[in-house]
Amino acid sequence: MTTHPMKYFLILVTLLCCNLGKSQDVSNEKLNALIDFCDSTKADEILLQHKGKIISHWKRTDFSKVQSEFANPECGSPYMGTASMVKSWTGIVTGILLDIGTIDSLDAPACKYIPEWKAGCENNITIRHLLTMTAGLNRKGPRGVLSQSDMNQYVLSLKPDTLPGIRFSYSNESVQLLGLILERATGKKADVVFKELLFTPLKMDSTTLSLDSVGNVIVYGGCKTTVKDAVKVGQLMLNQGRYDNKQIVSSQWVKASVTPHSLAPYYGYLWWIDKSSENWNYAATGDLGQMTIVFPESELVFIRKQTCDLSPASVNMTWMGPGFLTLLANITKP
Incomplete structure (x- = not known):
């Protein structure tokens, strides 16, 4: 890949001036390296926030690198499809309703x-089982809830593949069932609940949940947002549930959400957790590398958006690993 250090430097200088200034702890060299990496992995946009201030916001301008047989006609859209990243938001809304x-x-x-x-009912499945992916529902893949015109009817017809509470099994279906519980508990549609409890308090004015073909609200994926809206959720978690000097969700819930449970040392309440290295972090992620990653000790929140390239390699996120996480975590280290 041919890099253009001067171009990236100028982009960064412009963006940093427009976004409250760069932290003294961050070097342009490290930010350039991060942008180069994200460019090479076909990201369209990234946003990095440190101590509550945006220190880098890069957008792709050269789309020739992402044009292929897998190109998305919506390439260049300002909106971000969250994919499964929204599952973590469903967890937050569950916590607010518990609070x-x-x-x-x-x-x-x-x-x-x-x-x-x-x-x-027959298997005594609880809210906790659904929230921790231990309800006994195996992942159905593209032939599961994703392919259904009436997603709620489909998930209500499912039987568990194993007894609940004995193993972790990631599934979209568990979260859609959790969304139904949120609707029944509040007497409102899930999109209204999310707007009232999360999107409006965080001023996420460009964010909406998706609907299936018959109008059911989808809470396991497919939400439309922007990187500037999405970073607010990461900052909420970093701030122990506070936003704009208001407690949106309890600090106890935030802590529990990012604490691994016994059946999965890498998963909490719909958040992925990495405590395996010195760069401990937790993340909301989705296909194609849509992601929010929070590094609590560095006070960093990272957002990655990918819209243009839909190739199988991008869906599988083969580029994501320890090297990428170290690159991110080291942004503020000398």
Whole structure:
């Protein structure tokens, strides 16, 4: 890949001047290296926030590198499709409802809210099981809820593949069932609940949840947002549930969300957790490398958006690994 250090330097200088100034702890050299890496992995836009201030906001201007047989016709859109990144937001909304007493316990049976899910009632599946991906529902892949015109009807017909509470199994279906519980608990559609409890308090004015073909609200993926809206969720978590001097979700919930549970040392309440290295972080991620990564000790929040390239390698995020996380974590280190 041919790099253009001067171009990136000028972009950074312009952006940093427009975004409250660069932290003295951050070097242009490290930011340039991060931009080069994200460019090479076909990202379209990244945003890096340090101690609550934007220190880098890069947008792709050369789209020739991402034009192929897998090119997306929506390439260049200012909007970001979250994919599964929104699952973590569903976790936050669950926590808010627990905080205010709308949900009385994570150990409440799903049957209390969605009694028509017969298998859930028969197997004593709880909210906690759904929230931690331990409900016994295996991942169905593209032939699962993703392919259904009526997603709620589909998930309510499912039977667990194993007993709940014995192993971790990541699935879209578990989170869609959790969304149904949020709707029944509040008496409102999930998009209204998210707007009232999360999007409006965080001033996420460019963010909306998606609907399936019959109008069911999708809470496991597909949300439309922008990087500047998405970074607010990461900052909320970094601030222990506070935003604009208001407690949106309790600090206890934030802590629990990013604490691994016994069946998955890398997963909490719909957040991925990496405590395996000195650069401990937690993340909300989705296909194509849509992501929010929070580094608590460095007070960093990183957002990555990819819209243009839909190739299988991009979907699988083969580039993501320890090297990438170290590059990010070292941004503020001498």
